[in-house]
Amino acid sequence: MRQATIQLKTHIQNVNIMNNNIEVNRVILNTLLSTFGLLALLYVLIMGNMVVNIVERKALEKEVLTTSNEVGQLELSYLSVSGSVDMALSSSMGFKETKATFATRKSLGSLKLANNEI
Numbered sequence: 001m002r003q004a005t006i007q008l009k010t011h012i013q014n015v016n017i018m019n020n021n022i023e024v025n026r027v028i029l030n031t032l033l034s035t036f037g038l039l040a041l042l043y044v045l046i047m048g049n050m051v052v053n054i055v056e057r058k059a060l061e062k063e064v065l066t067t068s069n070e071v072g073q074l075e076l077s078y079l080s081v082s083g084s085v086d087m088a089l090s091s092s093m094g095f096k097e098t099k100a101t102f103a104t105r106k107s108l109g110s111l112k113l114a115n116n117e118i
Helices: 002-012 024-084 087-090
Strands: none
Touching: none
16 A cells, blocks of 8 residues: 555656646636626626516506596596487487387297107
8 A cells, every 4th residue: 555655656756747738728717707797697688678578667657647547537428428318309309119029939838848858
């Protein structure tokens, strides 16, 4: 065991580590920086889209409020006008009263069915 340790130490001391390819570090750095830049750009785009949607939602809420107020006013005017409609007003406008005719059918008791036949 001692001999293996001594051999390992001598091999480690004899190894000359040289980095002939310095470009690898530069490529890794450029890749990390470009990825960071891309993520920052995506973050800005997503946040901008969220802000635009929030502003649009606020505008739509205001529009819904004004539309519901208009609907309420129209309902109120409809109720006030519908109370004044009567037969005299309708006949003065040219409407005539009609007699309703309804469709009738025979009751099921009047039909004679054969035994066990539906």
